[in-house]
Amino acid sequence: MWVLILLIAVAIRDVFFNKRHTISHNFPIVGHLRYWLESIGPEMRQYFVANNREELPFNRIERGWIYASAKKENNYEGFGTDRDINEHGHIFINNAMMPYKVDKNHPHDIDKTFLPCAKVMGVHNKRKRPYRPASVINVSAMSFGSLSAKAIESLNKGVKIADAYHVTGEGGLSPYHSNGGDVVFHFGTGYFGVRAEDGGFSMEKMIKLVETNPFIRAIEIKLSQGAKPGKGGVLPGAKITKEIAEIRGVEIGKDVLSPPNHKAFSNVPEMVEFIEKIADATGLPVGIKAAIGKLEQWEELANLMAKTGKGPDFITVDGGEGGTGAAPPSFADHVSLPWVYGFSDLYKLFQSKGLSERIVFIGSGKLGFPAKAAMAFAMGADCINVAREAMMSIGCIQAQVCHTNRCPAGIATQSKWLQNGVDPTLKSERLAQYFKTFRKEFVEITHAAGHEHPCQFNMKDIEINVENRSKSSELNNTFKYEKTEVPFSGMQHLKDCMHLGGCK
Numbered sequence: 001m002w003v004l005i006l007l008i009a010v011a012i013r014d015v016f017f018n019k020r021h022t023i024s025h026n027f028p029i030v031g032h033l034r035y036w037l038e039s040i041g042p043e044m045r046q047y048f049v050a051n052n053r054e055e056l057p058f059n060r061i062e063r064g065w066i067y068a069s070a071k072k073e074n075n076y077e078g079f080g081t082d083r084d085i086n087e088h089g090h091i092f093i094n095n096a097m098m099p100y101k102v103d104k105n106h107p108h109d110i111d112k113t114f115l116p117c118a119k120v121m122g123v124h125n126k127r128k129r130p131y132r133p134a135s136v137i138n139v140s141a142m143s144f145g146s147l148s149a150k151a152i153e154s155l156n157k158g159v160k161i162a163d164a165y166h167v168t169g170e171g172g173l174s175p176y177h178s179n180g181g182d183v184v185f186h187f188g189t190g191y192f193g194v195r196a197e198d199g200g201f202s203m204e205k206m207i208k209l210v211e212t213n214p215f216i217r218a219i220e221i222k223l224s225q226g227a228k229p230g231k232g233g234v235l236p237g238a239k240i241t242k243e244i245a246e247i248r249g250v251e252i253g254k255d256v257l258s259p260p261n262h263k264a265f266s267n268v269p270e271m272v273e274f275i276e277k278i279a280d281a282t283g284l285p286v287g288i289k290a291a292i293g294k295l296e297q298w299e300e301l302a303n304l305m306a307k308t309g310k311g312p313d314f315i316t317v318d319g320g321e322g323g324t325g326a327a328p329p330s331f332a333d334h335v336s337l338p339w340v341y342g343f344s345d346l347y348k349l350f351q352s353k354g355l356s357e358r359i360v361f362i363g364s365g366k367l368g369f370p371a372k373a374a375m376a377f378a379m380g381a382d383c384i385n386v387a388r389e390a391m392m393s394i395g396c397i398q399a400q401v402c403h404t405n406r407c408p409a410g411i412a413t414q415s416k417w418l419q420n421g422v423d424p425t426l427k428s429e430r431l432a433q434y435f436k437t438f439r440k441e442f443v444e445i446t447h448a449a450g451h452e453h454p455c456q457f458n459m460k461d462i463e464i465n466v467e468n469r470s471k472s473s474e475l476n477n478t479f480k481y482e483k484t485e486v487p488f489s490g491m492q493h494l495k496d497c498m499h500l501g502g503c504k
C-alpha cells in the first residue's frame with residue numbers, strides 16, 4: 001500500500017512539477033530507470049562488457065599488471081600473448097642472440113631493481129647541488145588538492161622506500177609531501193607555495209622553501225601539461241578545503257583557475273633568465289615541463305641555450321595522452337601532440353643544436369610499462385614520470401571522476417570519509433613494489449636486448465608496426481633520427497656516483 005502511494009506521488013511529481021527532465025515527464029516512474037541505468041553504465045561496461053584490451057586510458061590488462069606488480073602477486077600471463085601483435089603501432093624490442101651477462105657482484109647481481117638515471121641533472125650548468133635520480137621511474141606532478149592528503153602521503157612514503165622522487169604538482173609543498181621522499185618542487189602560473197602578495201612569483205619564498213626542506217632536489221617550472229596546454233590549472237571549488245586554501249593562499253570552496261601565462265616571464269630569453277636566477281639562488285637543477293605542439297619557440301630556446309650555455313637542466317615532455325585532475329574534453333582530446341610525436345620533434349631539434357647530452361630528458365604519458373619505457377629510452381628519454389600508473393598502484397580503479405571530489409578509492413578526493421579507506425603505510429609499500437617490479441622487468445628487457453642499462457637502447461633496438469608486420473619499421477626510419485649515444489661507463493660507476501640521490 002505504502003509502495004503504491006509512493007509511486008503515485010513520484011508520478012504526480014514527474015508529470016505536474018518536473019520541468020527539467022522531459023523523459024521522466026513523458027514516462028513517469030519508468031523514465032527514472034533510464035537515468036539510473038545510464039549512471040551505472042560505465043561500471044557495467046568496465047566490469048562485464050569491455051574486453052581485456054579495449055578500455056582507455058588504461059585497459060584491464062595494463063591495470064591488472066600494475067595491481068599485481070604493486071601487490072607483489074603473480075603478474076605473469078599464461079599460454080602466450082593475447083594481443084594481436086600484427087596490429088598497427090605494436091612495439092617490438094629486438095632481442096640479442098645472447099642476452100647481457102650479469103657477472104658476480106655486478107650491481108644487478110646484488111639488486112635487480114637498482115636502476116638510476118644515466119645522466120646527472122645540473123652538472124653541465126655547474127649547479128651547486130647536482131642530482132642523479134636514483135630511479136628511472138618517478139612520481140609525476142599531482143598536487144595536494146587534486147589528490148587527497150592520504151594519497152600524497154602514500155606516494156611520498158613510497159618513493160622513499162623505492163629511492164625515487166616525487167614531483168609536488170602545482171598546489172605547493174604540503175606536509176604530506178614531507179615524509180622522507182626526495183621531492184621535485186613543481187610550480188605553474190599560480191605560483192602556489194612561492195606566491196607573492198600580487199599573485200606573482202616570490203624568490204624570497206622559493207629560497208626559504210628550499211632552505212627549510214633539504215629533501216627538495218630539483219625545481220620544475222610548468223609551462224603546460226599534455227591534457228590542457230595553454231589552459232592553466234583547474235581545481236574545482238568542491239575540493240578546496242580550509243587546509244588547501246591555506247597552503248595555496250586561495251578562498252575556501254571557490255574554483256581556482258591558474259592563468260594560462262606566467263607573470264614571471266613573457267618570452268623565451270626572460271624564461272631562461274628566470275631559470276638561471278632560481279638555480280643561482282637555490283643551487284638546485286631547474287627544469288621545465290611542457291606538452292609539445294609548435295616548435296618555433298622551442299627552436300628559439302635551443303638557439304639561446306647553444307649560444308649562452310644557459311638554460312634548463314632538464315625538460316619533461318608530457319604527451320597529449322597525459323592525465324589531469326580536471327580539464328575540458330576538447331583540450332584533453334585534441335590540444336598537443338601524443339608523446340611519441342612531441343618528444344621526437346623536440347629531441348631532434350635539441351640534438352641538431354648539439355644540446356641533447358647536456359639535458360636530462362624526462363617523458364610522461366602512459367609510459368609506466370617496461371616495453372613502453374624501452375621505446376621512450378630508445379628515442380632519447382633518460383627518465384620517466386608516472387602519474388595515473390602511480391595512482392593505480394595505490395588503489396585507483398580508473399573511475400574517471402577526479403574532477404567531482406567523489407573518487408571512490410579515496411585518492412582524488414578531499415572527502416574525509418572516502419580517504420579513510422586509504423592506509424598510507426600499506427599503500428606506500430604498494431607504490432614502492434610497483435616501481436621495483438617495473439625496474440626489475442625493465443632491467444630484464446634491457447639485458448635481453450644485450451645492454452647493461454636502458455640508456456644504451458637506440459632506435460634500431462625497437463621496431464614498431466607501421467601498418468602490419470610486413471611493414472614494421474625501426475624507430476629511426478619512423479621518426480627520422482638516431483639517438484645521441486648517452487655516455488655510460490657501467491652500472492657500478494652510477495652506484496658510486498657522489499650525486500646519486502642528490503647531495504645528502
Ligand SMILES: Cc1cc2nc3c(=O)[nH]c(=O)nc-3n(C[C@H](O)[C@H](O)[C@H](O)COP(=O)(O)O)c2cc1C
Pocket residue numbers: 140141142143146147169170171222224225226233289318319321322323324325364365366367368385386387388389402412
Ligand atoms: C589527478 C592528476 C593531477 C595532475 N596534476 C598535475 C599538475 O599539478 N601539474 C602538472 O604539470 N601535471 C599534472 N598532471 C599530469 C601528470 O603529471 C602527467 O604529466 C600526466 O598524467 C601523464 O602521465 P601518466 O600518463 O603517467 O598519467 C596531473 C595528472 C593527474 C592524473
